Amino acid sequence: MASAIAIDELDPNSQLLRNFDDAWRADLALIRQITLQEMQEEEDRILAARLAGITLDAIPDDVRDMAMLRHDSDNESNHEDEPKTVSNKPNVPNIGITYKQQKKTECALCMDYTIKTDPRVPCNHKYCISCLQELFMKSMQDETLMPPRCCQKQIPIDLARLTSKQIENFNAKQLEYSTKDRLYCSQPTCSTFIPPKLIVNSIGTCPKPGCRVTTCSICKAASHGKFDCPKDEATAAVLDTARKAGWTRCYQCQAMVELNHGCFHMTCRCHAEFCYVCAIPWKNCKCPQWDEERLYREARVRTARIPADQRTQTNNGIDLNEAIQRMANQLRANHECRHTNGWAYTRGGGRCEECGHFLPQYLFRCYHCHFMACNRCRRNRL
Known part of the structure; x- marks a missing residue:
């Protein structure tokens, strides 16, 4: 007559139970090793696709979960909070399968899931490598993003894994944006930035090969030798228009600034802070705020x-x-307001008060001052 053997009825020291447990452990270890290898290959595939500009779906949840299969006897001290067994008998060796969810981290910009090789910036946010590289590339075109930062903390350039040429271009732009009273080539078809080391006796020489035009650092027009700076009628007309419109000129980079909302405390794209009324550095005047x-x-x-x-x-x-x-x-x-109290996700979209772009689906509202900003600005500008 056939008979059935229940695991709960076996002697904990029986050879049959020990053989069963050993076989189960060996199979589980092999399954876990194969699954981890497959997950690594999938992450490599996603990373390669990102670098090629192709968007792929993230690794399926069930694949990640299977990769985290554990047996409780494997380093029990590290898994005290996990379920221990499927048997009610305390002396029966544990043969239960446990799962340890791998925490998923979203990219601070695109909100897609990151992979383990993606960089984490000083404020502890994680970025897709493609998003971080894009931020560094954009900072070379948009001064308000220089230096690249997140949550007001500067991001080291080595995290972006740029090429040597990109690093060279980035350093050149960083020098340009950090220079006070910048000088650009007076040739209208050139307008290349002239670094301070190429300015001698108030005459700057364009560094661009094939140009080499000289520019007066005082009036910003073509150099005029030893003669006094002539009256620049075009600049005078612009300044007259600015005066009539109520605009102010940044004392540091000479850019025109218009106040749309807020107080008279202005922060220029070059990061200079000044009073909108008198245009001198902030907190050095008695003008109303x-x-x-x-x-x-x-x-x-x-x-x-x-x-x-x-x-x-x-x-x-x-x-x-x-x-x-x-x-x-x-x-x-x-x-x-420094916007350090957090942001509320607000559906419906609108115009970002920092960059002026219109977003049709959502914006973020500062909990403290109710300033509305896009995700790019709240992370990388403000």
Whole structure:
């Protein structure tokens, strides 16, 4: 007569149970080794595709889970929180399968899952290598992104794994953007940056091969030898237009700046901070910090972004005027918000207040000052 043997009824010291457990351990180790190898090959494939500009699906969850199969007897001290066994008998060797989920980390920019070889920046955010390289490339074209940073912490260039030529171009742009009172070639078809070392006696020589035009560092026009700088009518016309429009010129890079909203504390794309009224470095004047009309206009805009149930409540419901007044007072007291209190994901889209780009699906709202920014700006500009 056939008979069935239940594992729970076996003697913990029986040879049959020991043989079964040994075979199970060997098979599990082999399965795990093969699965880990397959997962590594898949990650290599995704990385190669990214570098080639091709987007692939991330490694399936079940593949990652299988790769983390563990037997409890393998380094038990490291898995104290995992399930121990499928048997109720304390003396029966553990033959249960346990799973350890590998935590998935999203890229701080594209929100796609990263792989283990992707870099982690100083603020502890992780980036796809392609996104980080793109940030460094964009910083050479957009001064507001230089130096590349995340959460106001500068990102070391070695994390981006750039080519030697890219590093050379990056260093040249970093020198240009960090130079005060920059000089560019006066030849309209050239306009190459002239580094300080090529400026002698107020005359700069264009470093571009085939150009070599000399430029006066005082008036920024073509050099005129030992003669005084002639009147530049084109520049005078621009300055006159700026004066009539109420624009201000950055004292450091001479760029024109227009105030659309906020206080008179201006931060230029070259990172210089100055007063919009008198154009001298910030906190060195006694000018007012706000224009009252602009202040209340901005307060109305930011109040409208707050959910209605979070505004000031009165017996008559929502007192909008009181909410606007409260926002105006908050702007006066905290107009230099560093946006360190976090950001709220806001559906519906809108125009980023930092870069001016319109995003149709979503923006991020600062919890403290209700400033609206795109993901690129909140990570890499602000």
